[in-house]
Amino acid sequence: MALAIKTRNTATRLLTAAAVLSGLVLSAAPAHAAATPSHTEASASAAALPAVDMEAVVLAAQIDPRRADHTLTPGAHDSVMAVEQALEARHLLDARWVNGYFGTTAIGAYAAFQRSLGYTGLAANGLPGASSLATLGQGRYTLIHQIGPGARLQRDGYTIDTRTQQMLTEAERLLGFHLTLSQGSYNPGGDPTSAGTHDGGGVVDVNIDGMSSTTRTAVARALREVGFAAWVRNPSQGDWPWHIHAAAISDTDLSTQAQNQTGDYYLGFNGLANHGADDGPRIPIQTWEQYQRSH
Template sequence: MEWPQSTQSRRWLLSRGLTAGAALALPVTLGAKAASAATAQATVDMEQVLVACQVDPPKPNTDTTPGTPAHVTAVEQALRAEGLLVPGQVDGHYGTATLSAYAAWQRSLGFTGIDANGVPGRTSLTELGAGRFTVANIVTAGSRTDSYGGRRVNTRTATMLRAADQMFSWSLVLTQGSYTSDNPDSAGTHDGGGVVDISVSALTTTQRWQTVRALRTVGFAAWLRTPSDGFAYHIHANAISDPDMSRPARNQVHDYYFGRNGLANHAADNTPQAYRVPFTWWERHQRG
């Protein structure tokens, strides 16, 4: 979750207008030509940039992710203009160099901790785009102190869980929420937002897989963990494209995108074909 560091800055005044979808009030002295140039700015789809943030960094090369390169390139060009990225790294691949450069941009705005994780939030992306591009399809985590079944999650995750819960007759019971490092077995995946563990002890095998399918349908990367994986039975779910997600959790989304299990061995996903769905995220699911 990002918040403006100074409401008095010119950039923040511009970004507020962009975020609200309002037309920018251009000074009369700029004239029609300048106004026309402003309206001709490129558009960066934040959803696509977030997909690239999850899928690209763990790749062993600089291949791009379908649908994302033009949007990532616009962000990289802006980072280059800010002196944070070298020309050879403006390639449409949101790899570790771009993550580091974007984190430096966030720190320059006064952000710290998870707000300077290299993953664009609404405020930092809008400010980076001021005079360069506009931002479409904004994704926000919402409050970090929301809850679901007594477990801490952010508002976006809670909304997704409620949507999945409506798809079956039983109820989701969380055993671990987000923004917690209490369980070392989680390897940092729950440190940020968007990640939950769900109890399946009261469910049949079929119900467990149906729950996985429902979670995937609304935009989670979800897997049924089993004793053969080294865990007691439970479902581990990551809310794809959550901007607060920790790096280990984002790497699991990378695995999910490529049909793997999100564990250290990167083995094939054990989910039966009947319970798999196409890769999606919450905002895309909402649009149908």
């Protein structure tokens, strides 16, 4: 009888201890769950952030500084506002310039941000790149429609970037013949008559020796169709031979001078210092990415 009582007491103590331990584990579980957000909660948090369209921001950064007024670039307002608000939060842009217009003040503020990241040269000229835009937007926005120049390569003995090569290849497909370059990109100081437009990426000159006037116009049209700001240049305009000058719109390695040319192209100008009217074939203007989506 005593042995039975002793056995029941031992069992009771074991059950009590197990219950206590079970309670401790159960009470600890909610605290741990609250400290670690679920995958669903993390996804919802990211989804709550506004989306910044990189294509729209880069386009506005080329066009807006060249405007004579404060007309906004279509489709860019919300994305530009988010970027400007992020610059304001870093005390790089005054609140009065947070307006959805990516003008010269915003360009200067963005260049300052790029320099704060340690960027120099082309990477710190105020034209947003994917890496800096993503860094600026951490915790503030998500980045969509990312674009970039890609790796550098050689074509006809000149350096260009992958995006430019793809655009030239598509223009050749439309034309049905090969285009030969007479100048490439990333050529700082290589040709003083180019006024710095070839210092960065996205800009080429096409050799048009032997082409008729009709063929020259057709080449300029094809280049424009795939996303270049392109013009037939002649010796009466400057100290250069006949050629076609083409700047790839929204190439994020564009020099400042080339950015100005692409902005002027959208506004109906010829891309020259005289700010004359566009003398090339007029077609709906689009970027390489827009062209790809429509074909």
